[in-house]
Amino acid sequence: MSPGGTSPDDASPDSPSPDDAHDPAAAGDPGETAVQIAARVGSGVCPPDAAVARTLRRIDARDHELGAFRRVRAEEALREARGLADRADLARLPLAGVPVAVKDVLAVTGESVRFGSAATSAAPEAADHALVARLRAAGAVIVGLTAVPELCIFPTTDSSFGITRNPWDRSRTPGGSSGGSGAAVSAGMVPVAHGTDGLGSIRIPSADCGLFGIKPGRHLLPGDGGADSWYGMSESGPMATTVADAALMLSVLAGDPGLAHPEPAAGLRIGVSAGTPSPVTRLASSLADALEQVADTLLRAGHQVARARVPYPRNPLGLLARWTRGPAGQARTLDRRMLAPRTRTHTAIGDAVERWGLVKDSYAQRIEQDMRALFADFDIVATPTLLRTAPAAARWSDRRWLPNAVSSIRYASYPGIWNVLGWPAASVPAGVHPGDGMPIGVQLAGPPGSEATILALAAEIESLRPWPRTAPDYAGGVRH
Template identity: 35%
Template structure:
């Protein structure tokens, strides 16, 4: 069948489902989509440093062999350089400690990506072990924000977000242990859904990540892509320690379905009391007004929980898991200092000093706070907050060369007080790009729902997308910037 070439501009007019529809109708061939994606990567990656492991030859070979007729057949895609293994591609966690690690098999999530018809063209940058909310590592360097290259795209899925925002691919794999899907979605003007705990399997490598705090999914330009990808990626594999409640219907079917009149609580202030930038307050106030205009009941309210205790518990989980990650390479010893970044070493050192009983008691304390937060959602359907307490930060704001863990954690707490509590509870939460500053920087608003209720969340987010479309908003680096 003869097909018409897809121009670079036309490639970016569509989300992932839209591109797959072109393939199904015979209007474009998968090879043409791949060529379009590679052209965008070659054009923008020198400025952004989003893609750090090119898999172009493997992608061409995969297309030549023929792709399965999945919902995303022929759509170019990128996998984050953290957690998920792609057979034959380095899986370093952006650390020199694992620079030679070469998995022989795909992770389950990657196998599901391939079955959905996605074409994996490369791997995206992440900070070492995903520890930072900025995407900067000594192994791979700094990733820049397409909206302003002096700023971070967020982290730890900043490479994924920079790639999607600049138009390299319509969606990309992302992970979230304290906000790492939602943070870069906010900084880059994308939709980023962190699913319910265990919605997407961490197998076969592990049963859970970060003591249950870590999740995987994607960042995308449309709500429907996120929903359809959740359909493709979700579900347990045999041997998983636990699983999320099954959905009522396919997630894609939720897009366009009326959410009903929801009880939405919104927050102007952070649970920990840290200052919230006026631009982030303005974003959430604007989102609350929009929800009211859409017919929802909106009031100002927040969960009542011990925020300092939650913060301390979160820190211990990160420190102990950092040491555990390192122990996979060292057998339990601290590594040579030149093999990990100073902050990573300091966190591992702190984690190594935690006793087994301290760790278990800390988890119990986190679970108690999670129950307090869950009680709030018996009275409210949605909690609306700014995704971040600050606008996108300058490059280097989170100094990976620092070994001062306390100063790092304080800076972290000032930046993301709204995201990490939802990792502790395991609830679904999404950053929605509803607001831009007068300077043209995106600011996301976070919407969180009850445990297991991604369907409700997707119905609301699709309603917001229809009322306040963002797909046309493009950053300066894309070369298609308009709609500010």
């Protein structure tokens, strides 16, 4: 068995399509983007099952050392791709034949949703989640479910199903909680993947894996706002190697075709802030330097760039209370004796938080008031995504809660405030660390409704500062 819980036989696709013999991407070149796949499949140049078969071969060859997938849907994906070829509207489908990985938190018909936990039910789902249904309606093929830490609590990805490793350095974590999705895209196994972000869980692995990932603002996508969404803090979003691919996927998830092609944003007022969210945290100098380099690029491109001070709350307890309350709500239906010790502690704290009424609307309202004052002067604010590069890939789930919590705060404190607000934020690749060679991300955040502006600015950064399409060990190279 692979670290992700899928044997090589499970992931092996059928024999290659005859189309493969004439297709430059047939050898497994991860340079084929979602936009390119959809164009080729929609025009009839490439059958949908050929695109999916190539993806499954890459998963079969690479995931045994990364553990990105908890479950690979090899037979099901090929069958669904062949059925897709019969659709009369194939040429009009925005994701025609595009292989997509879905984080193991959304219902996929016939699959179980495990949330990285042996305490969850292995019973198959009877229907697709609304977002999965939108992906399928757009022509996407769900090739697998990606690994997450238990209940998606911590920013490293390991669980009873195994340890997920970073394609840039397999001794490091790909981040979390959407770490499996990040590893799958960064290793060129799939062009795009779904993630969820309740306290940075799209942006953290995007930064750790050299990807672009965006958390949309609250209410852009369908959701129930219950415990599984961490009471309004968590949103689904795309992770991709290009901004265009992420924009395309987000447009499908949001049901808004205009997001796929955001208008270029000229002369933006950009606030740059390297201040840390807490006095107990320290930003690594190389990550601060990367932010400065991006700021210089944007200034030369004609944007108005100035220093900003993000009004992080002085008391972090309101944020920490929300972090514990969400998973505690999810755990109410589970046998907590089956949870990892750190998860039991975390959810017990969340129960106490709810009993004592520590999650107060006034906390978020004060932050929003301060943020709106900041954004009176700026259109977008740029910060580091993380305080340091990715920690070790290890069995963090076997360690006590306090070391996990302290490590999380010292590593990934920047993203959470945007979840409390429910405002959009993204992580954009910003180079590599000169010492350890790991990717660095810069976070772009904006007020409600600024998803298109963030996408346009990220695309401009991508054009001015191209980044590697995949991790160095998995081919690719810099896109020019």
